[in-house]
Amino acid sequence: MQVKTTILSLPTEEFVHPGTRACTGCGLAIAYRVGLKALGKDTMLVVPPSCLTVLQGLFPVASTALSGAAERGDNFIYFCYDNEGYMNTGAQRSGTTPIGAITANTPFKGKLQQKKDVPAIMAAHKLSYVAACSAAYPLDLFDKIKNCMHLPGTKYFHIHIPCPPGWGYDPRYGIKIGRLAVETGYYDLYEIVNGEFKLTAASEKLVEKRKLVPVQEYFRTQSRFRLLTDAQIADIQQKIDEKWAGYYNKDE
Amino acid sequence: MGTRNYRRKTSHSEHGPGDGGRTGSWRVERPVLDQSLCIPCKRNKEACFICWLFCPEIVISRTIPPRVDLEYCKGCGICAEECPTRAITMVDEAKFSEEDKE
Numbered sequence: 001m002q003v004k005t006t007i008l009s010l011p012t013e014e015f016v017h018p019g020t021r022a023c024t025g026c027g028l029a030i031a032y033r034v035g036l037k038a039l040g041k042d043t044m045l046v047v048p049p050s051c052l053t054v055l056q057g058l059f060p061v062a063s064t065a066l067s068g069a070a071e072r073g074d075n076f077i078y079f080c081y082d083n084e085g086y087m088n089t090g091a092q093r094s095g096t097t098p099i100g101a102i103t104a105n106t107p108f109k110g111k112l113q114q115k116k117d118v119p120a121i122m123a124a125h126k127l128s129y130v131a132a133c134s135a136a137y138p139l140d141l142f143d144k145i146k147n148c149m150h151l152p153g154t155k156y157f158h159i160h161i162p163c164p165p166g167w168g169y170d171p172r173y174g175i176k177i178g179r180l181a182v183e184t185g186y187y188d189l190y191e192i193v194n195g196e197f198k199l200t201a202a203s204e205k206l207v208e209k210r211k212l213v214p215v216q217e218y219f220r221t222q223s224r225f226r227l228l229t230d231a232q233i234a235d236i237q238q239k240i241d242e243k244w245a246g247y248y249n250k251d252e
Numbered sequence: 253m254g255t256r257n258y259r260r261k262t263s264h265s266e267h268g269p270g271d272g273g274r275t276g277s278w279r280v281e282r283p284v285l286d287q288s289l290c291i292p293c294k295r296n297k298e299a300c301f302i303c304w305l306f307c308p309e310i311v312i313s314r315t316i317p318p319r320v321d322l323e324y325c326k327g328c329g330i331c332a333e334e335c336p337t338r339a340i341t342m343v344d345e346a347k348f349s350e351e352d353k354e
């Protein structure tokens with residue numbers, strides 16, 4: 001990645017106007033706004049009609065739309081906003097298994113996070129670039145968009161979006177919660193350029209630190225996790241630790 | 253027929269503020285800035301602007317001092333929470349007089 005963008009060097013021109021219909025404290029606009037700053041004026045956007053309907057249907061839709069576009073080799077960037085809508089309904093309905101909490105409810109991300117599969121998925125879809133970002137790290141998102149624009153073919157962005165009503169928290173804590181998802185190692189910021197996997201921003205720093213915040217801290221900030229049992233949390237913690245042991249190994 | 257005035261004759265949508273109405277009316281608490289704690293105000297030069305970056309409504313200006321457009325601020329409190337010096341506090345709307353609310 002080239003020189004990292006800072007708050008002071010981030011372009012000041014705005015393409016998003018105040019007064020959106022999004023809920024108070026929705027993280028979506030932060031990502032959307034910074035994304036447009038990176039893409040610039042000549043951007044055509046297809047905006048989903050409503051977050052909830054879309055997010056319920058996003059993952060199945062994503063895979064068909066994405067496959068189609070990827071097969072044609074279109075030069076476009078596909079953004080997948082993830083407010084974990086699936087997880088929300090799933091967790092409320094059944095008190096899902098921990099592995100479900102991480103993967104089954106967000107199938108595409110789940111697959112992506114098993115980083116071994118990613119090059120295969122990318123090759124199958126001819127993706128030159130895949131990134132996982134978060135609304136809590138807008139500058140990382142900005143740099144990644146800039147970073148991938150020169151690459152040919154389809155680019156895929158997964159963006160973690162804190163959602164106050166869906167996740168159950170006071171809107172003021174949205175950025176903190178998005179950050180906790182990363183600092184606990186639960187949600188990783190990374191990019192894959194032509195099959196090369198690399199953690200970025202705060203996730204990259206976590207590899208140096210070798211210290212994750214216990215995932216419990218993330219869960220306790222949101223009422224949607226209140227049904228998780230201690231055993232489930234311990235199991236999720238173990239999965240996270242295993243995933244990170246892999247990152248640490250690679251770093252040695 | 254020139255193309256000069258086509259925009260006046262063709263229906264087109266232009267994005268503008270207030271797609272969701274005057275969203276300031278959603279607010280229960282109002283962000284209030286204490287300039288004596290705000291980093292760019294204290295240094296009188298561009299700095300920090302974390303509130304500008306994270307405001308989900310894009311209603312905080314990147315100026316010294318940062319200003320909030322209360323017409324659209326939804327009162328989420330993210331600016332107050334993210335400000336590193338706690339220069340912004342959320343104050344109950346009921347504390348402001350009627351004309352103040354306009």
Ligand code: SF4
Nearest residue numbers: 022023026051163164
């Ligand atoms: S439901 Fe969640 S994602 Fe949708 S607008 Fe509200 S906060 Fe944003």
Ligand code: SF4
Nearest residue numbers: 290291300301303335
């Ligand atoms: S985040 Fe706080 S210190 Fe920084 S510019 Fe905003 S009000 Fe000032």
Ligand code: SF4
Nearest residue numbers: 307325327328329331
């Ligand atoms: S962050 Fe929230 S409370 Fe602060 S100015 Fe923006 S909308 Fe208002």
